[in-house]
Amino acid sequence: MNKNLNFFNTLSNKKEKFTPINNNKVGMYVCGPTVYDFPHIGNARPLVVFDTLFRLLRTLYGKNKVTYVRNITDIDDKIIESSKKNKKSIKELTETITKSFHQDCKYLNCLNPTFEPKATEHIKGMINMVSNLLKNNHAYENKKHVYFSVSSFKKYGKLSNKNSEQLVAGSRVEVSKYKKDPLDFVLWKPSDENDPGWDSPWGRGRPGWHLECSVMSEKFLGKQFDIHGGGLDLVFPHHENEIAQSCCANKTENFANYWLHNGFVTFDKEKMSKSVGNIVTINKLSENVNGQVVRLALLSSHYKQPLDWNEQLIKDSQNTLDKWYEQFEKINLEELSDDVLKPLQEDLNTPEYIAKLHSLFEDSSKGNKSAKVKFLSACQQIGLLEEDKQSWNNFKKAKSKVDENFINEKIKDRNEARKKGNYKLADSLRKELDDNGVIIEDKQEKTTWKYK
RNA sequence: GGCCACGUGGCGGAAUGGUUACGCAGAGGAUUGCAAAUCCUUCCAUCCCAGUUCGAUUCUGGGCGUGGCCUCCA
Numbered sequence: 001m002n003k004n005l006n007f008f009n010t011l012s013n014k015k016e017k018f019t020p021i022n023n024n025k026v027g028m029y030v031c032g033p034t035v036y037d038f039p040h041i042g043n044a045r046p047l048v049v050f051d052t053l054f055r056l057l058r059t060l061y062g063k064n065k066v067t068y069v070r071n072i073t074d075i076d077d078k079i080i081e082s083s084k085k086n087k088k089s090i091k092e093l094t095e096t097i098t099k100s101f102h103q104d105c106k107y108l109n110c111l112n113p114t115f116e117p118k119a120t121e122h123i124k125g126m127i128n129m130v131s132n133l134l135k136n137n138h139a140y141e142n143k144k145h146v147y148f149s150v151s152s153f154k155k156y157g158k159l160s161n162k163n164s165e166q167l168v169a170g171s172r173v174e175v176s177k178y179k180k181d182p183l184d185f186v187l188w189k190p191s192d193e194n195d196p197g198w199d200s201p202w203g204r205g206r207p208g209w210h211l212e213c214s215v216m217s218e219k220f221l222g223k224q225f226d227i228h229g230g231g232l233d234l235v236f237p238h239h240e241n242e243i244a245q246s247c248c249a250n251k252t253e254n255f256a257n258y259w260l261h262n263g264f265v266t267f268d269k270e271k272m273s274k275s276v277g278n279i280v281t282i283n284k285l286s287e288n289v290n291g292q293v294v295r296l297a298l299l300s301s302h303y304k305q306p307l308d309w310n311e312q313l314i315k316d317s318q319n320t321l322d323k324w325y326e327q328f329e330k331i332n333l334e335e336l337s338d339d340v341l342k343p344l345q346e347d348l349n350t351p352e353y354i355a356k357l358h359s360l361f362e363d364s365s366k367g368n369k370s371a372k373v374k375f376l377s378a379c380q381q382i383g384l385l386e387e388d389k390q391s392w393n394n395f396k397k398a399k400s401k402v403d404e405n406f407i408n409e410k411i412k413d414r415n416e417a418r419k420k421g422n423y424k425l426a427d428s429l430r431k432e433l434d435d436n437g438v439i440i441e442d443k444q445e446k447t448t449w450k451y452k
Numbered sequence: 453g454g455c456c457a458c459g460u461g462g463c464g465g466a467a468u469g470g471u472u473a474c475g476c477a478g479a480g481g482a483u484u485g486c487a488a489a490u491c492c493u494u495c496c497a498u499c500c501c502a503g504u505u506c507g508a509u510u511c512u513g514g515g516c517g518u519g520g521c522c523u524c525c526a
Contacts, residue, residue, distance in 0.1 A: 013456085031526080042526050078524070160521080161455060167522065209524090231526030232457095238525095262526070263457090264519090271519090300475085301465060305458080306519070316464075316476055326489095343466090351466050355474035366491090423485060430487075441489050448489090 002338055003060045005345050007227075008304060010235060010259040011159055015347060018258060020226045025065040026057050027221040029256065031213060031230035031238070032116070034073040035097035036082040038281040039104050041294075041309050042231075042265040042272055048295050049262045049303040049348070050229045051110040052382050056344050059336070059381065069220045070113040072098055073212055074120050080195055090196055104282040107291040109383045115220045119212035123198045126207045126215050129249045130187045130200075138248035139187055142178040144203045146188040151181055153244045159259060160236035185241055187211060210241040217256075218246065228256035232263055232304075262303045268310050280309065290395045292387055293317045299350040299382060321392070324357075324379065327364050328389040333377045340378055353382065396451035402436045411440065411447050 005018035020026045030050045033039055050070075057066045074094040083093045105112075119126075130146050133139035138152045150156050150164070157163050167183055186208035191197030197204040217225065223246070230239065239259065246255040264271075267278045285294060297317040301307045340360070343352035357378055364375035379385040414429040430440050437452045 033526085034524095040526085044526085046526050076524095162522070163455095165454090167454095232520075233525055235456095236521065237523090264526075266519090273525095305465085308464090312476085313464075320475070349466070351464095351475095352473080355466070358474060418485075421485080427486075434488095439488065442484075442487080443489085450489095 001060065001335065001341070002345075005060070006347055007258050007260055008347050009257075010261050011257075013161065016258070018226075020061075021224060021257070024061065025067070026061055026227065027067045027069075027225035028054065028057070028227040028229065029069045029071075029213070029217040029221055029225065030113075030228070031234055032070040032072050033097070033101050034076050034078055035094045035101065036076065036078040038097060038283055039101050040272065040282060041267075041280045041285065044104065044108055044282050044294065045265050045298050045303075045307065046229065046231050046262050047105060047110050048108055048298045048383075050260075051108070052299060052344075052350065053227075053229070053260070053348055054111060054113070055381060055383060056341075056348070059341070060345075067115070067221060068111075068113040069115045069117065069217060071212060071216050072101075072116060072118045073209075074098070074118050075123075075196055075206055075212075076119075076209060100283055104286075107282065107286050108295055109291055109386060111383075117216045117220065119207070119216070120196075122212065122215050122219065123207065125219060126211045127188075127198075127200050129211065129215050129218075129245065130202075130207075132249040133187065133245065136248055136251070138244075140180065141202055142180075144190040144205060145178050145186060146202055147179055147184040148187050148241070148245060148248075149180065150183040150185070150244065153248055155247070156183075156244050157240065159243060160240050162236065162240075185210070185237065187245070210238055210245060213238075214242050214246040214249070214255075217242075218250065223250040223252050224254050225256055227258045227260060229260045229262070232261045235259075235261055260303075263306045266306060266308045269308055288399070289314055290318070290321075290387075290392065292321055292384060292392070295383060296321060296354075300354060302351055303348055321384070324361055324385060325389050325392050327361060327372055327375060328385060328392070329372060329376065330388065331373050331376050333380060334373050336374075336378055336381060340374075341381070344381075350382065353378075357384075393451065396437075400437045400451050402433075402438065407433060407438055407449055411449065414440075415447060 006015050007018050008015045028050070030046065033043060050068075054066065054068045079090060079094060082088075083090045086093065088096075130139065133148060134141065134146065137149075139146055139148050157167070164183060188200060188202055188205050188207060190203055190205040195206070197206055217228070228239065228242075243255045247253070266272065267280065270276065270278060272279050282294075293314060294317075297309075297313050298307065300313065300317065340356060343349040343356060346352075357375070360371070360375040360378050363371040376385060410429050410433050414426045417423070417425040417429065433440060433449070438449050439452055441448045441450070
């Protein structure tokens with residue numbers, strides 16, 4: 001198996017050959033959720049995309065050679081706001097959302113990351129990093145706030161391809177009276193008495209956003225590592241600030257070598273936003289749509305492209321999987337050929353890979369056992385058809401109003417009517433079943449049925 | 453205003469300096485009491501204008517259009 005991999009790197013704005021720091025293992029950090037509200041379909045995309053990348057890296061480098069870190073940010077102003085608004089304690093809120101998030105991950109069939117650190121468990125590390133930045137003259141303290149001094153870091157703006165003048169010209173940067181420069185961002189800020197806070201050399205307070213990722217990536221992956229992923233919207237300022245903090249605190253030239261960013265999900269061609277009310281949460285979706293369907297839908301376009309979430313997409317994905325599940329069998333997986341894996345190795349080209357799955361399905365449905373093994377192994381490579389056929393059907397069954405006895409009765413009645421030539425009655429019985437989400441198929445010797 | 457991405461058939465969506473995937477939908481056929489499913493066959497596309505080239509959808513320049521970022525956001 002060749003390990004050739006190419007990624008589009010946001011840092012260079014072009015596709016590059018992937019070379020890990022250590023040639024037989026890989027470290028990857030992906031920005032996880034801030035647990036202030038239920039994760040939605042837009043949050044699901046990076047989960048599935050980077051899970052697919054994680055699976056690919058494990059295939060190429062070996063299961064134990066890939067370290068995947070995905071954080072949970074459980075201290076942030078948004079959490080404090082949400083807690084106040086919903087009159088829930090911080091603890092209750094963050095625990096509820098974290099639990100829901102974990103259910104979502106399972107629903108989407110994402111593997112557990114190697115580490116899933118929480119920000120609140122690394123406050124000490126954050127304080128150390130802030131101290132380091134102060135010591136290195138990359139930060140300054142003012143009235144219990146500590147700010148990062150952007151002008152002290154020459155490479156600032158490299159990732160997002162911005163320069164300081166442009167940013168200031170935008171002039172929508174929040175200007176705090178305690179900042180020396182409008183571009184500076186907060187590393188530590190004081191907390192009100194009733195808000196979460198930790199003792200620090202600068203008084204009781206809490207970390208600024210961005211800091212947790214710098215600290216936790218260092219702890220689990222080192223000062224420099226291979227891949228950093230997240231949504232496109234995190235490029236600026238979040239990832240830009242992470243780079244600045246980490247490089248300055250650690251005195252390193254680089255932070256992550258490859259930056260991968262996924263595109264947005266729109267909803268019926270519209271931007272998702274709370275005010276429009278078109279946010280689909282994953283847990284809401286899970287009531288009606290199988291997680292496999294969501295996963296396939298999310299992988300149906302290239303991760304960097306925008307993806308529109310709509311009924312048609314769900315329907316198409318569902319139909320495809322219905323078809324594919326006809327080939328389902330419990331099998332021993334086999335190693336995939338270079339030819340099959342190639343699309344994934346070219347910047348995780350999942351649409352091309354899925355096209356290949358269609359062709360493998362074709363071979364499988366008219367071929368022998370070995371073609372089937374190949375098809376199923378290829379599906380499972382990207383986390384599809386891992387759920388068995390039974391539970392695939394059970395999901396649909398659970399949504400149906402009618403049970404098997406009812407269905408079998410109707411089929412029996414219908415077949416009797418057919419025998420007598422009473423096709424009008426037979427058709428109305430079929431229609432009745434169809435209205436209840438059951439499709440009938442007359443095969444040579446018997447009538448089979450399935451849930452829609 | 454600055455920066456970036458994108459514009460492929462009816463829809464979704466890849467790739468490519470020469471023969472343009474794949475899925476859905478459509479058409480025709482086999483099969484069927486009729487359907488469904490399946491199988492076979494089949495139609496349909498590279499935003500516009502220049503340039504480079506023997507040849508561009510692909511490269512370059514310009515135009516038009518769409519979206520994103522510059523502020524919390526996956």
